[in-house]
Amino acid sequence: MSDAENPREAPREQSAEKARESPTTPTPTATGNEKIAILKHNLSVRVPIGDYLNPAGLDLAIRNISDSTIATAVFEAVFYDEKGNIVEQVRHGEVTLESETSRAIHIACSPYEDERVKSYAVRVTRTTTADIERVQLRRHEMRTTETGEEEITGIAKNISQVKSDAAVIATFYDAQQEIIGTKVVVLRDIEPDTIRQYELRFKPQKGDEVSRYTLRIAEIAE
Numbered sequence: 655m656s657d658a659e660n661p662r663e664a665p666r667e668q669s670a671e672k673a674r675e676s677p678t679t680p681t682p683t684a685t686g687n688e689k690i691a692i693l694k695h696n697l698s699v700r701v702p703i704g705d706y707l708n709p710a711g712l713d714l715a716i717r718n719i720s721d722s723t724i725a726t727a728v729f730e731a732v733f734y735d736e737k738g739n740i741v742e743q744v745r746h747g748e749v750t751l752e753s754e755t756s757r758a759i760h761i762a763c764s765p766y767e768d769e770r771v772k773s774y775a776v777r778v779t780r781t782t783t784a785d786i787e788r789v790q791l792r793r794h795e796m797r798t799t800e801t802g803e804e805e806i807t808g809i810a811k812n813i814s815q816v817k818s819d820a821a822v823i824a825t826f827y828d829a830q831q832e833i834i835g836t837k838v839v840v841l842r843d844i845e846p847d848t849i850r851q852y853e854l855r856f857k858p859q860k861g862d863e864v865s866r867y868t869l870r871i872a873e874i875a876e
Contacts, residue, residue: 677737685777689720690727693756697774710768712776716748717756724751725787725813728780731761736772745779749790750813788814789844791822791871796864803855804864810852810871812844819874820844822852829865834858840874 684695693715712731718724729746746761763771794808804826812818819842826835839854858864 679736680734680738680773682773683775687778689781690778691717691719709762711762712774714759718751718753721753723784724781725784726782730779731776733763733771734773735770741767741770784814788818789820803857805855807853809849811849815846818844821872823870826864826867834862
């Protein structure tokens with residue numbers, strides 16, 4: 655009897671072929687760059703902490719291996735399911751990592767997707783050093799005053815080693831995401847490694863209402 659006529663051989667061949675075609679879970683990868691090394695990385699599960707649910711995602715230990723303070727580092731994480739399909743892509747930012755120091759960070763995935771995540775690929779996509787990005791925005795908040803003005807208060811920090819000037823630029827939007835105004839406050843002579851409080855006010859025109867605002871900071875050339 656030939657192999658083609660043997661009924662016991664056919665299922666075995668089909669099973670082997672199916673195994674060869676079955677997709678496998680991608681191997682987790684983490685890639686740094688010339689300024690940031692990724693010391694270790696692993697998936698983390700959803701964990702309740704008191705009344706708060708710490709989302710699942712990716713835990714990393716990173717280190718600044720350059721001789722400069724890193725002002726901003728941007729990471730891109732791609733999460734995969736067990737078959738290698740992309741579940742989600744996440745961008746994550748970190749600020750102020752001094753030279754030769756390490757930090758633990760967490761990149762969370764969406765709560766409704768985390769049970770599907772079985773692997774990942776993460777990489778550093780951008781780093782900016784403190785000699786380029788000297789002053790950073792930190793905490794800020796907005797409130798409406800009794801006179802109908804929108805008041806923003808916050809702090810900025812000079813993370814460089816030199817005295818610096820900077821401008822805080824606020825842009826205001828209505829519910830249709832149209833720009834309805836811009837305000838600028840200038841911060842002079844911010845000492846190295848210190849914070850500076852700032853305040854600015856914006857009065858919308860009649861008929862306008864602020865739905866949201868954005869802030870950015872610009873260095874003032876000497």
